[in-house]
Amino acid sequence: xxxxxxxxxxxxWQRHADMAKLGGTPRGGVNRQALSPEDxxxxxxxxxxxxxxxxxxxxxxxxxxxxxxxxKDAGALPxxxxxxxxxxxxxxxxDGMYGVLAAFEALEALEDAGIETKRPVMAVAWTNxxxxxxxxxxxxxxxxxxxxxxxxxxxQKDWKGVLLKDALAETLTAAPAPxxxxxxxFPVDSYVEAHIEQxxxxxxxxxxxxxxxxxxxxxxxxxxxxxxxxxAGTTPRAARKDAYAAATRIAxxxxxxxxxxxxxxxFTIGRVEVSPGSPNTVPGKAVFTIDMRxxxxxxxxxxxxxxxxxxxxxxxxxxxxxxxxxxxxxTDFDPTVIGLVRDKARSLGLSHMDMPxxxxxxxxxxxxxxxxxxxxxxxxxxxxxNEIENATPADLAAGxxxxxxxxxxxxxx
Amino acid sequence: xxxxxxxxxxxxWQRHADMAKLGGTPRGGVNRQALSPEDxxxxxxxxxxxxxxxxxxxxxxxxxxxxxxxxKDAGALPxxxxxxxxxxxxxxxxDGMYGVLAAFEALEALEDAGIETKRPVMAVAWTNxxxxxxxxxxxxxxxxxxxxxxxxxxxQKDWKGVLLKDALAETLTAAPAPxxxxxxxFPVDSYVEAHIEQxxxxxxxxxxxxxxxxxxxxxxxxxxxxxxxxxAGTTPRAARKDAYAAATRIAxxxxxxxxxxxxxxxFTIGRVEVSPGSPNTVPGKAVFTIDMRxxxxxxxxxxxxxxxxxxxxxxxxxxxxxxxxxxxxxTDFDPTVIGLVRDKARSLGLSHMDMPxxxxxxxxxxxxxxxxxxxxxxxxxxxxxNEIENATPADLAAGxxxxxxxxxxxxxx
Numbered sequence: 001x002x003x004x005x006x007x008x009x010x011x012x013w014q015r016h017a018d019m020a021k022l023g024g025t026p027r028g029g030v031n032r033q034a035l036s037p038e039d040x041x042x043x044x045x046x047x048x049x050x051x052x053x054x055x056x057x058x059x060x061x062x063x064x065x066x067x068x069x070x071x072k073d074a075g076a077l078p079x080x081x082x083x084x085x086x087x088x089x090x091x092x093x094x095d096g097m098y099g100v101l102a103a104f105e106a107l108e109a110l111e112d113a114g115i116e117t118k119r120p121v122m123a124v125a126w127t128n129x130x131x132x133x134x135x136x137x138x139x140x141x142x143x144x145x146x147x148x149x150x151x152x153x154x155x156q157k158d159w160k161g162v163l164l165k166d167a168l169a170e171t172l173t174a175a176p177a178p179x180x181x182x183x184x185x186f187p188v189d190s191y192v193e194a195h196i197e198q199x200x201x202x203x204x205x206x207x208x209x210x211x212x213x214x215x216x217x218x219x220x221x222x223x224x225x226x227x228x229x230x231x232a233g234t235t236p237r238a239a240r241k242d243a244y245a246a247a248t249r250i251a252x253x254x255x256x257x258x259x260x261x262x263x264x265x266x267f268t269i270g271r272v273e274v275s276p277g278s279p280n281t282v283p284g285k286a287v288f289t290i291d292m293r294x295x296x297x298x299x300x301x302x303x304x305x306x307x308x309x310x311x312x313x314x315x316x317x318x319x320x321x322x323x324x325x326x327x328x329x330x331t332d333f334d335p336t337v338i339g340l341v342r343d344k345a346r347s348l349g350l351s352h353m354d355m356p357x358x359x360x361x362x363x364x365x366x367x368x369x370x371x372x373x374x375x376x377x378x379x380x381x382x383x384x385x386n387e388i389e390n391a392t393p394a395d396l397a398a399g400x401x402x403x404x405x406x407x408x409x410x411x412x413x
Numbered sequence: 414x415x416x417x418x419x420x421x422x423x424x425x426w427q428r429h430a431d432m433a434k435l436g437g438t439p440r441g442g443v444n445r446q447a448l449s450p451e452d453x454x455x456x457x458x459x460x461x462x463x464x465x466x467x468x469x470x471x472x473x474x475x476x477x478x479x480x481x482x483x484x485k486d487a488g489a490l491p492x493x494x495x496x497x498x499x500x501x502x503x504x505x506x507x508d509g510m511y512g513v514l515a516a517f518e519a520l521e522a523l524e525d526a527g528i529e530t531k532r533p534v535m536a537v538a539w540t541n542x543x544x545x546x547x548x549x550x551x552x553x554x555x556x557x558x559x560x561x562x563x564x565x566x567x568x569q570k571d572w573k574g575v576l577l578k579d580a581l582a583e584t585l586t587a588a589p590a591p592x593x594x595x596x597x598x599f600p601v602d603s604y605v606e607a608h609i610e611q612x613x614x615x616x617x618x619x620x621x622x623x624x625x626x627x628x629x630x631x632x633x634x635x636x637x638x639x640x641x642x643x644x645a646g647t648t649p650r651a652a653r654k655d656a657y658a659a660a661t662r663i664a665x666x667x668x669x670x671x672x673x674x675x676x677x678x679x680f681t682i683g684r685v686e687v688s689p690g691s692p693n694t695v696p697g698k699a700v701f702t703i704d705m706r707x708x709x710x711x712x713x714x715x716x717x718x719x720x721x722x723x724x725x726x727x728x729x730x731x732x733x734x735x736x737x738x739x740x741x742x743x744t745d746f747d748p749t750v751i752g753l754v755r756d757k758a759r760s761l762g763l764s765h766m767d768m769p770x771x772x773x774x775x776x777x778x779x780x781x782x783x784x785x786x787x788x789x790x791x792x793x794x795x796x797x798x799n800e801i802e803n804a805t806p807a808d809l810a811a812g813x814x815x816x817x818x819x820x821x822x823x824x825x826x
Contacts, residue, residue: 199647218646220692229503229799232681232704233631234612234771237672239795244682245668252665255658259650268645269657270694272687276503278545279633279683279702281798284503286685289692291645358647382652384644385694 003404004348006109009397015101016396019045019085020093029387030093034086034128034139035063035167040174042085042097046104046125047176053108057177060184062143062150063127063168065177069107071120071411077189079117079411080370081106081403082124083362084140088132092389094196094379098396100125102194102375106404117411119189126362127168133158134167141362144185145369190337190410191372193363194399196391200382201355208398209345209352210376213338215364216266216356217300217330218293223250223311225320229276229284240282241317244274247286249314254290257306265303266293266358295356297329330356331364337373337406344405350398359384375399375406416817417761419522422810428514429809432458432498433506442800443506447499447541447552448476448580453587455498459513459538460589466521470590473597475556475563476540476581478590482520484533484824490602491533492823493783494519494816496775497542497553504543505802507609507792511809513538515607519817530824532602539775540581546571547580549633549739554775557598558782572686603750603823604779607788607812609804611772613795621811622758622765623789626751628777629679629769630743631706632713636663636724638733642689642697653695654731657687660699662727667703670719678716679706679771708769710742744777750786750819757818763811772797788812788819 022041023032032038043065047057050067059065071078083099103123110121126144131137134156142148154165172179197203202210227243251269258267271289290307294300304324311320338354345352355376363374377399380390435458436443436451445451456478463470463480472478484491496512516536523534539557544550547569555561567578585592610616615623640656664682671680681704688698703720707713717737724733751767758765768789776787790812793803 197647198644199649200652201649204652216646228796231611231772231797232683233629233679233706233773234610234795234797235679236676237680238676239613242681244664244685248661248664248668248682251657251661255661263649263651266646266648267650268655268693268695269661270645270687270692270696271690272657272685274683274685276501276545277684278501278543278798279548280544280550280681280704281501281503281683282681283683284799291693293646359644360646382643382648384647386642 001113003109003113003115003408004401006113007105007397007401007404009393012101012105012397012400013393016093016097019097023087025090025387027387029389030087030091031089032085032087033089033133034130035171039086040171043125043171043175046100049104053111055107059172059175059177059179061179062140062153062184063172064140064144064184065125067104067107067123069110069121071117073118076119077187078120078122079407080122080124080188080191081193081407082126083193083195084126084129086128086130088130088385090387092384092386094389094391095198095384096129098196099194102400102403105400106407109404110408115408117408119411121407121411129362134164138360138362138365141365145365146185147365150183188370190370191363191366192337192375192403192406193361194375194403195361196379196384197376197382198359198379198384202376202378203382205353207351207353208377208395209350209402211338211342211345211352211354212333212357212374212376213354214295214333214356215331215360216293216295216358217297218291218326218328219300219304219324220326221290221307222323222325223288223290223320225286225315225318227282227284227318230282232280232282235282242282243286243318244283246315246318246320247288250310253310253314254307257310258303264294265299293358295330331367333367333373334371337371340406340409341373341375341402344402348401350402375402414526416522416526416528416821417814419526420518420810420813420817422806425514425518425809425813426806429506429510432510436500438503438800440800442802443500443504444502445498445500446502446546447543448584452499453584456538456588459517462517466524468520472585472588472590472592474592475553475566475597476585477553477557477597478538480517480520480536482523482534484530486531489532490600491535492820493535493537493601493604494606494820495537495539496606496608498538499541499543501543501545501798503800505797505799507802507804508611508797509542511609512607515813515816518813519820522817523821528821530821532824534820534824542775547577551773551775551778554778558778559598560778560781563596601783603783604776604785605750605788605816605819606774606776607816608774609792609797610789610795611792611797614768615789615791616795618766620764620766621790621808622763622815624751624755624758624765624767625770625787625789626746626767627769628744628773629706629708629771630710630713631704631739631741631773632717632737633739634703634720635736635738636701636703636733638699638728638731640695640697640731643695645693645695648695655695656699656731657696659728659731659733660701663724666723666727667720670723671716677707678712708743741773741777744780746780746786747784750784753819753822754786754788754815757815761814763815788815
């Protein structure tokens with residue numbers, strides 16, 4: 001029996017149902033924010049399942065939780081797979097959790113099929129990917145990869161003023177897994193993360209498996225335009241410095257400039273603040289955010305230059321400035337891992353397509369450490385970060401089948 | 414001593430300074446929105462000054478506050494003068510408040526000069542002229558004139574969901590003036606409102622007194638666009654229903670359509686709300702206000718049709734709707750009152766000019782009830798609805814002198 005054959009669709013679906021009770025909301029979603037009692041309950045549930053299968057568990061000092069299925073070669077670097085178990089405040093049942101449960105299903109399938117591997121295979125639940133309670137997100141994987149400093153993260157506070165260090169200590173005390181001393185992070189052979197797509201492409205194209213080639217780069221800006229407040233009834237147009245008229249000129253030009261024929265660039269104005277915000281006062285100030293994403297950093301750089309040119313050309317008579325608040329370059333995944341995902345999907349007879357990831361994931365940090373890849377499965381209407389997030393048992397199982405095959409191949413290389 | 418001779422420039426200026434403390438902002442303006450605690454404080458201040466002068470005070474059920482100086486003929490209809498004490502969120506110290514304090518100064522001047530009049534002369538502070546917290550503006554005078562229905566106004570909500578009825582009850586409970594039962598509104602002989610110009614013409618033409626002949630028409634709209642929240646990183650443009658992208662298309666087209674060659678049409682988008690307001694979420698909803706004004710009602714009607722056509726053409730794929738919240742046709746003032754203002758300015762040796770008002774004022778509603786006119790005084794650089802709004806003590810006193818002479822003439826006719 002192959003690893004894929006040993007994947008049990010019902011078991012994987014039931015595990016999602018069990019986890020969805022921990023922080024479950026009346027509308028069918030979950031509120032299981034990082035290092036909350038609900039997050040601790042999910043960790044305990046995973047550790048309990050691991051103990052039943054006699055898989056060892058341990059955590060590191062940022063709270064990343066590992067489940068270990070040993071390999072034949074005690075000295076070989078492990079193959080890692082997982083995602084996160086924390087959710088948005090009004091999150092869904094699959095975002096993150098699927099990647100953890102698919103990895104755990106892969107361990108169980110290898111066990112059930114009696115498949116031995118050279119390398120250990122580990123399932124991992126990274127701490128605080130969502131970043132909705134403690135900033136920044138993807139924290140556990142970033143600390144593991146040495147991108148963020150552990151002690152700095154300890155000092156982060158939630159909106160109630162709770163220190164991350166204290167919330168973490170409470171979570172780890174409650175959990176049965178032993179905590180490894182020292183800085184998080186250890187050498188890893190490779191990493192594969194399964195995730196719902198969180199977008200509509202697989203569903204639209206009627207494909208089951210997304211072979212994720214990269215995580216697109218993202219840049220975020222705040223554009224601030226200073227006008228002059230004036231009376232809407234008495235001030236002639238020629239005498240106005242209307243901050244919102246300028247903002248509209250800039251926004252309209254940017255929407256036009258970012259309308260690429262292949263619909264790859266993601267351009268979003270998500271937050272707009274106009275002040276004083278009175279219907280009969282010419283706006284004295286307008287502030288808006290721009291979120292731009294693309295797999296090619298050069299395209300992002302070109303559109304940043306376009307933004308600068310448009311603001312320079314269109315803001316007058318209002319002074320305007322652009323602040324770039326984040327610049328995360330694209331992550332290209334490892335060709336070997338990408339190839340394995342594609343090959344295994346094909347040999348399992350699953351429809352598939354190559355695609356970049358629109359969203360950020362823990363994999364973007366782990367890709368700095370070792371060969372990394374991702375597997376996407378469809379989610380209903382592409383809706384995520386929403387309590388109505390949904391996926392089918394068959395698609396989740398299909399992704400787990402590809403995952404176990406890829407992990408086995410990596411663990412024996 | 415004439416009424417004009419009894420006007421005290423220092424007293425009038427000091428009253429402005431005292432009122433400016435109520436809702437005063439660090440930048441020297443005021444935030445005294447309708448039916449706020451600051452508005453209540455201003456009402457109490459006016460009532461307290463009235464009591465010191467032994468003028469009776471009362472309010473009506475929409476909160477309009479009246480100060481009464483009795484006349485000799487108990488059966489004669491009163492002459493009214495006033496404006497409003499509420500301000501924009503970042504408003505100035507003179508808009509509205511000047512008209513109330515000039516009327517109160519006129520009452521004091523008549524008293525100080527020992528001048529008896531046939532008719533009662535009343536100062537009035539109309540409720541919620543600005544309409545920045547509760548829509549529509551000029552509410553108190555409109556209810557007084559029977560233009561708006563009292564019970565409908567009670568149901569208006571501010572942007573936080575507070576009912577006007579509740580805010581009004583709190584304001585009236587705090588105020589010392591008794592509240593008259595029954596529908597607001599009573600017969601009035603005539604009405605004169607003093608106001609800063611809120612535009613640059615008097616300053617440019619070096620005139621002290623504006624003899625206001627008319628108020629241009631104004632229409633206000635709320636445009637609501639429904640989109641669909643989606644992940645900014647994963648959702649292709651073709652799959653988006655981006656409410657703010659649609660709002661920008663509509664706004665850009667309207668700015669273009671309202672760019673008239675003679676710069677007479679006033680077009681303002683003053684309030685913009687985009688939700689959920691997260692930088693990495695495609696906006697699910699956008700709401701913005703439009704304020705349009707022109708002396709010719711037919712021009713306003715034509716631009717309303719243009720707005721409808723643009724929303725119909727540009728909103729897709731988002732459903733959108735336009736709500737017209739106010740439609741105030743142009744107002745022509747009474748020739749007798751206009752003539753009195755012009756004559757009194759001339760006989761006081763004050764430079765003056767005839768002019769229409771660019772802004773709407775409570776006078777536009779009261780003009781439906783009785784002969785009405787307005788007196789403008791200059792404000793610095795024409796800037797209003799702004800914390801730096803400014804006027805000179807001498808100009809304010811000059812306007813009050815014209816006012817008291819006009820009121821005396823009307824009160825004895």
